[in-house]
Amino acid sequence: MNPTEVRKDFPQLKDGHIYFDSAATSLKPLPVIEAVNYYYTKLSANVERGLHRPSHFATRMYEEAHHRLLKFINGTGEVIFTKNCTEAINLIAHGLDWKEGDEIITTFLEHNSNLLPWFYLRRRGVRVTLIRCDSEGLIDLDELSRSISSRTRLIALTHASNVLGTIQPISSVVEIAHRRGVKVLVDGAQAAPHLKLDLDSLGCDFYAASGHKMLGPSGTGFLFIRDGVIGEVNPCLLGGGTVKDVDLDQIILADGFERYEAGTPNIAGGIGLGAAVDYLERIGMENVRSHELELTGYAIEKLKTIKGIRIHGPQDPRKKTGVVAFSLPKIPSHRVAIILDEVGGIAVRSGYHCAFLLTRNILKEDLGTARASFYIYNTKEEIDQMVEVLEEIV
Secondary structure, three states: OOHHHHHOOOHHHOOOOEEOEOOOOOOOOHHHHHHHHHHHHHHOOOOOOOOOHHHHHHHHHHHHHHHHHHHHHOOOEEEEEEOOHHHHHHHHHHHOOOOOOOEEEEEOOOOHHHOHHHHHHHHHOOEEEEEOEOOOOOEOHHHHHHHOOOOEEEEEEEOEOOOOOEEOOHHHHHHHHHHOOOEEEEEOOOOOOOOOOOHHHHOOOEEEEEHHHOOOOOOOEEEEEEOOOHHHOOOOOOOOOOEEEEEOOEEEEOOOHHHHOOOOOOHHHHHHHHHHHHHHHHHOHHHHHHHHHHHHHHHHHHHOOOOOOEEEOOOOHHHEOOEEEEEEOOEOHHHHHHHHHHHHOEEOEEEOOOOHHHHHHHOOOOOOEEEEEOOOOOOHHHHHHHHHHHHHHO
C-alpha cells in the first residue's frame, strides 16, 4: 500500500490538515463520495417497492451492498444496515426476550454504546456484571469464566478498545461462553475498519460496527446476526418492508435483513458503505493492518521522548489497533487537543472518549486523555509534526 497514492483519494487532506481522529469517524474517499452522488443524481428512488427501472437499480445496488459486506466480514448469517454501531447494539438489547433475573456480563473497557443499553435493562430486572481489565486493557478470561452463572444469557464486549486499542481474545471468549450456553455480542466499531474479519472463525452470535468509521458515509453501521439466531431477535421497529404479509389476525415477518430495516432506509448510505467495502478490499486488509502497525509503533516510540508523557495501553503495536491515548503532566486533555488544532492543524480526540468507567477507574485520569488514531491516509511525517507541537506544549 502506498500512502501517498491513497491520500489522493481523500479531498479532505488537500489543505494540509492532519486528521488523527479516525476512531471517531473516518474520512471518506472519492469512490464512496461518487457512489453516494450517483444514487442521488441518477436514481434517487426507493428500494424493495417500485417496478420502475430507477427503483429496480437502486434495490439491486442496496442489496448487493449487503452481500458484499457479508462477504467482507466472512459471516454466515444476516447483515442489517443501521445508522451506527450504537443502533446495532440497541437492536439486540431491545430485541431479545429478557426475563427478570437474567444476567449480562460486560467490561470496564466499554464505550457507553455497549454499556448504557445493558444498564437500561436493569429496569426490567436484568443483572449486569462488569469484569475488570489489566493496565493494558486486556480482560481476564478466568474472571470471565467465574462470572458466568446459570442465569447468564449474554456476554457483550468490545473487540478493540476505543481508548487503548487493545484487541481482546474474542475466539476464547466465545469458546468459554458457548460451552456454558451463553451468547456473545461483540462491539466491533474499532476493529472492523482495521482488522481482517472472519466472523465464522470468531464464532460470535452478534457483531456490531460503524460503517462511518470504515470509510463509509456518515449515518451508516451494521449488525451481523449469526445463522440460526435471527429468530430469537425481535424487530424493534415495524412498518413498510418488514413483512411478507399482514392480515387482521396475523403478521408474517420478512425472513432476512428486511425484517429489521423498517421504512425507507438510508439507501445512499448503504450504497456508499458497499463502495467503502470495495475500496478496502482493493487495498487489502492485510495491507491496512501492516501500515497501521508501522505507524502505531513509530508514534509510540516518538511520544516516549516527550518529558513526563504517559502513554496508555499496550506499548506493543501488535496487541492493539492504531489508537494511542496519552496524557501530559498537569495539562487537561482538552487543552492539549485545542493547541494541537490551533498550532499544528492536527485533529485528535480528548476527554473520556465515551468510556467513563475505563478512564476514571482503570486509567485514573480525571482530566481525560488525548487520543491520536491512525488510518490508511496517515503518515510518519504527520506524527513527527504532532510530536513537535507536543514538545512545545510541555
